[in-house]
Amino acid sequence: MAAEAKLSHTAAMILQAISAGYVYGFSIMEMTGLPSGTVYPAMRRLERDDLIRSQWEKQSIADSEQRPPRKYYRLTASGKTTLEASRKRYPLLERLISSQEANSL
Amino acid sequence: MKPSQDRALCAMQNGMLCLVSILVRAGQRAEWRREWRSELWHVRRSLSEDGRLSWAAQREIAAFCLGSLQDASCLRRECRPSPQPRISGAAGQCLLRLSTVLAVCFVVASLLPGVDAERDPARFQVKPGVIFIQKFSSPDSFGPSISPALFRDWKNTRQRYFDEFAFYRTLHEKAVLPARRATDWTVTHASLNLFAMLGLQLPFDPAPSSESDELPPVILSHDSWRRDFAYAPDVTGRIIHIGNRIGRIAGVMPYGIWRLPDSPDAWFLERDSQLTHPSVDARGYLVAHLSRVGQAWMTGTSVPISVRGDTDDDDVEFYGVSFAGRLRGPWGMFEFALILSLLALPAVTSVTLGESNYSSHRPSRKRTLLRWAFLAAKFFLIAAIAYFASLDLAWWNSSNYSPLAEFSQLAWAFTICLFGFRWALADQRQRCPVCLRRVTHPAQVGLASRTFLGWNGTEMICMGGHTLLHVPSLPTSWFGGQRWLYLDTSWEFLFADSGAW
Numbered sequence: 001m002a003a004e005a006k007l008s009h010t011a012a013m014i015l016q017a018i019s020a021g022y023v024y025g026f027s028i029m030e031m032t033g034l035p036s037g038t039v040y041p042a043m044r045r046l047e048r049d050d051l052i053r054s055q056w057e058k059q060s061i062a063d064s065e066q067r068p069p070r071k072y073y074r075l076t077a078s079g080k081t082t083l084e085a086s087r088k089r090y091p092l093l094e095r096l097i098s099s100q101e102a103n104s105l
Numbered sequence: 106m107k108p109s110q111d112r113a114l115c116a117m118q119n120g121m122l123c124l125v126s127i128l129v130r131a132g133q134r135a136e137w138r139r140e141w142r143s144e145l146w147h148v149r150r151s152l153s154e155d156g157r158l159s160w161a162a163q164r165e166i167a168a169f170c171l172g173s174l175q176d177a178s179c180l181r182r183e184c185r186p187s188p189q190p191r192i193s194g195a196a197g198q199c200l201l202r203l204s205t206v207l208a209v210c211f212v213v214a215s216l217l218p219g220v221d222a223e224r225d226p227a228r229f230q231v232k233p234g235v236i237f238i239q240k241f242s243s244p245d246s247f248g249p250s251i252s253p254a255l256f257r258d259w260k261n262t263r264q265r266y267f268d269e270f271a272f273y274r275t276l277h278e279k280a281v282l283p284a285r286r287a288t289d290w291t292v293t294h295a296s297l298n299l300f301a302m303l304g305l306q307l308p309f310d311p312a313p314s315s316e317s318d319e320l321p322p323v324i325l326s327h328d329s330w331r332r333d334f335a336y337a338p339d340v341t342g343r344i345i346h347i348g349n350r351i352g353r354i355a356g357v358m359p360y361g362i363w364r365l366p367d368s369p370d371a372w373f374l375e376r377d378s379q380l381t382h383p384s385v386d387a388r389g390y391l392v393a394h395l396s397r398v399g400q401a402w403m404t405g406t407s408v409p410i411s412v413r414g415d416t417d418d419d420d421v422e423f424y425g426v427s428f429a430g431r432l433r434g435p436w437g438m439f440e441f442a443l444i445l446s447l448l449a450l451p452a453v454t455s456v457t458l459g460e461s462n463y464s465s466h467r468p469s470r471k472r473t474l475l476r477w478a479f480l481a482a483k484f485f486l487i488a489a490i491a492y493f494a495s496l497d498l499a500w501w502n503s504s505n506y507s508p509l510a511e512f513s514q515l516a517w518a519f520t521i522c523l524f525g526f527r528w529a530l531a532d533q534r535q536r537c538p539v540c541l542r543r544v545t546h547p548a549q550v551g552l553a554s555r556t557f558l559g560w561n562g563t564e565m566i567c568m569g570g571h572t573l574l575h576v577p578s579l580p581t582s583w584f585g586g587q588r589w590l591y592l593d594t595s596w597e598f599l600f601a602d603s604g605a606w
Contacts, residue, residue, distance in 0.1 A: 026151070037172030041176050041179035048183065068142065068146050070144075
């Protein structure tokens with residue numbers, strides 16, 4: 001697929017991070033080590049290309065924890081397909097960001 | 106870090122996010138700001154230890170906030186509408202450019218007083234039947250050739266062909282202006298009846314108010330009124346010394362009215378007795394009004410006049426010239442230049458449009474009509490540009506009528522029309538008959554050494570994918586002129602912009 005071939009390493013890392021459970025901007029920044037000026041614009045492009053989708057956390061949950069609500073990101077079906085293709089292209093991607101780390105956070 | 110410092114920095118960080126959010130499009134701004142504020146809150150919380158932030162943590166937060174600038178800029182770039190593909194050489198663009206040139210020429214023409222005066226021929230038309238008399242032997246057709254004595258003799262003799270005469274001659278004299286300032290002027294001494302005989306529409310009466318008024322009237326030219334009187338509104342009635350004479354200013358000659366030879370700074374109107382006083386060497390101009398018999402004899406624009414002396418050797422030959430040819434205005438001159446340029450056009454370019462084509466395909470009748478209408482529009486705009494541009498170039502520095510300026514207008518109008526029409530035809534030959542866009546991307550095809558094996562020349566393509574134009578480098582008996590090759594619709598998907606205009 002043309003879209004898969006165009007995905008940069010940074011975008012693939014972000015997709016992998018989301019897939020691994022790092023579902024909001026700051027956690028992706030911490031995991032990948034990328035600055036905010038790279039992560040947020042990349043996420044907007046991924047969302048524009050329909051590879052990820054964002055959703056605001058419910059206000060009631062945020063209120064109960066006395067914090068502002070967060071915007072969470074998750075992979076779409078095409079995002080998952082693209083990530084699979086990117087893993088073949090970047091074989092170390094899974095080793096860099098594994099699901100276990102996210103779950104342990 | 107003290108809590109007060111932390112609060113101040115927190116306020117600065119929030120303020121920065123607010124400022125940066127201005128870059129984001131209004132529809133997305135609220136959500137963008139909400140996300141970044143939320144993220145900032147979580148960043149601050151994750152970096153704080155026991156509710157306090159160190160300076161190192163503040164630096165990290167500042168770096169995080171700076172990332173918002175990149176994010177907002179990126180979002181702004183993506184929201185910007187993608188630029189439309191640039192359509193170069195479109196017919197509309199060509200007409201727009203010509204119209205712009207025309208508008209500029211028109212604006213310049215309306216700003217130049219010389220052009221303004223020229224464009225209203227009614228202002229300088231003289232009465233019918235008025236002619237200008239010159240000596241036949243005069244070397245200069247517009248030079249002074251008539252002596253005051255001759256004027257006096259003709260005026261005092263009963264004439265069959267003329268019923269009125271006026272005379273004027275021009276001198277360089279010292280003029281003393283009301284502020285005791287002396288200046289050198291070119292002054293035309295003229296008969297009192299000169300302006301009345303010419304029938305020029307002056308906004309004042311140039312004749313003296315009464316017989317008892319001893320001071321002769323002086324009429325200032327528009328230039329001298331501007332230069333020496335600074336457009337003084339109360340100039341009428343002032344006393345002025347010209348040479349050894351004193352006159353009273355009767356008024357200012359309106360701009361561009363005077364079309365006779367010489368461009369004086371002032372007209373000094375005198376009685377005939379004073380006008381015919383000077384030496385025998387003085388020469389001037391004679392203006393006459395034809396009687397009914399004279400008008401019947403005057404069939405063309407000029408007429409020979411011979412005055413018989415006592416012997417054949419004493420015969421003097423004159424000729425009378427009508428003012429009609431001299432006062433036809435700029436439009437008549439332009440018409441002449443336009444006709445000349447159309448006649449000369451086949452000498453500088455081929456007037457065919459290279460209509461031959463390889464295929465049986467022909468553009469629709471509507472397209473053909475549009476193509477001809479486009480060519481006609483270009484010709485019209487070029488002619489209009491030539492009219493105004495020639496006026497601008499000829500009269501930009503001329504305040505009074507001069508044959509040189511008139512000739513200059515003719516030359517400019519002819520040149521612009523001729524080369525403008527040549528360009529219009531050359532441009533038309535390189536426009537796709539379907540969409541009227543100029544063909545581009547010239548490619549050399551073939552070799553000159555193999556002319557007899559295959560054509561060689563230049564191939565150009567229409568960016569709408571309608572046609573190919575083949576122009577031979579070396580015209581042969583089987584490929585003499587350019588040819589259009591019409592492409593079928595299967596080519597269209599290769600071209601993004603197949604629009605015509």
